[in-house]
Amino acid sequence: MAELLVEQIRPGLNVRGVFALKSKRLLPYREAPGHFLAVTLVDRTGEVEGRLWEGAEEAGARLKVGDIVAVEAQAVAYNGVVQLCIDSIVKENGQIDPARFIPSAEGLEEAKVKLQQLIDSLTNTYLKALLSLLFSNPDFYQAFCLVPAAAQYHHAMLGGLLVHSVGVAAAADGIARDYPQADRDLLVTGALLHDIGKVYEYRCRGAIEQTDEGRLLGHIVSGALLLDRYIARVSDFPEDLRLKLLHILISHHGRYEWQSPKRPKFLEAALLHQLDLLDAQADMFSRAAAGREDKDSPWTGWVKGLDRCVYCR
The missing domain is CATH 2.40.50.140 (Nucleic acid-binding proteins)
Structure with a gap:
């Protein structure tokens, strides 16, 4: 049987x-x-x-x-x-x-290739060295490619963190062409790093579970601590660049009521917050439409994460 x-x-x-x-x-x-x-x-x-x-x-x-x-x-x-x-x-x-119990994100292999392409594209030697150091850690890289980006609302599947982070970074790469006053390398690096604390916030077995560290600290605090440890390992990393990267990470939720310790206070941080929200909402709208129970209706039921019904026609 x-x-x-x-x-x-x-x-x-x-x-x-x-x-x-x-x-x-x-x-x-x-x-x-x-x-x-x-x-x-x-x-x-x-x-x-x-x-x-x-x-x-x-x-x-x-x-x-x-x-x-x-x-x-x-x-x-x-x-x-x-x-x-x-x-x-x-x-x-x-x-x-975990793949028997939790759906996997689509396009994981393509996202891994795109991740490396984005790192290779950087011209700022400090940022490139930082990302290369972090993603060459096999334990971190394996977790980054496995855990979800959220437990429920967006990219809530195996590999969701990788797909979401690369999606935000690709959007950052594109929008930097329209806003040449923005530091493209800083914006792309911030996009790849903004949710790294989720490797400590979630674990996956039969379901997506929040860890004790996730409950007590949250991914913003865990991510900032992890990022600062790796910055310290890059020789002569500029202090102003360190502060900007840490600010991008801790302000990416954008609002105090969304558990952001700080609101964005310079252009790249503000852009990153909007791009993060854009990628998350695009996933929620798409999945709501694809997963609606009544395929004959152009409307979904109430979508909790979006606080509305979604029109699908």
């Missing part, structure tokens, strides 16, 4: 698969003593409800939300939707591939 993804499950199938445990509830039987376990199981293709009728108390005690679980079950139709009648559910302790 092959392992199935959620999108492959149909009523009548015997199901074996590995899923992330999104939720669990121990509920009482309506007309008999005892409890059953109601769970929501997810992978990168969707989610499915499941019910464990025997051994519910024991399973509910040993499993926790976020666990990766191996499940054997029968798929049935209940109230018009697929539901799993679970025979066994156990925690999976082997090697976990």
Whole structure:
């Protein structure tokens, strides 16, 4: 019996698969003593409800939300939707591939090539040396290419940070031609660096999770600390350039109410904030339109991150 993804499950199938445990509830039987376990199981293709009728108390005690679980079950139709009648559910302790549970961004290999092209294009030797040093760290580079740019709203998928950062940097490269008074190398470098703290803010297993550091410090603080450590490793790095880079990073959210410690105070910082917002919103609008449930309607439902419905025609 092959392992199935959620999108492959149909009523009548015997199901074996590995899923992330999104939720669990121990509920009482309506007309008999005892409890059953109601769970929501997810992978990168969707989610499915499941019910464990025997051994519910024991399973509910040993499993926790976020666990990766191996499940054997029968798929049935209940109230018009697929539901799993679970025979066994156990925690999976082997090697976990996050790509089974979290969708991956498109164009990752192209984004890696574009990242290197942008670094190679810099003429400022200090900025080029800084980026080369940072991205030559294999642990950092692997994390930068893996983690999402957000947990929910934009580029919330594996590789999302890479795609978003390169997208903002490519836009920065383009807009610098229209605003020649801006320092193109500073703007492109700031774009590539603005979210680097997210390598410490998120971890990915069965879902996108926020780390303790992410909760306590946030990616702006973590990113500024990381950036300053690497600047210190570049010989004779100019102090005014250091301050500008750090300001770009800590001001890129643009507003105090958006958890930005500072508002942008020079042109490149102001441009970076707008380009970051532009790339994030372009992704949210595009994904809202592509993911709308009623394909016959030109309107999506309410999109929380945009605080509106989206017109798709």
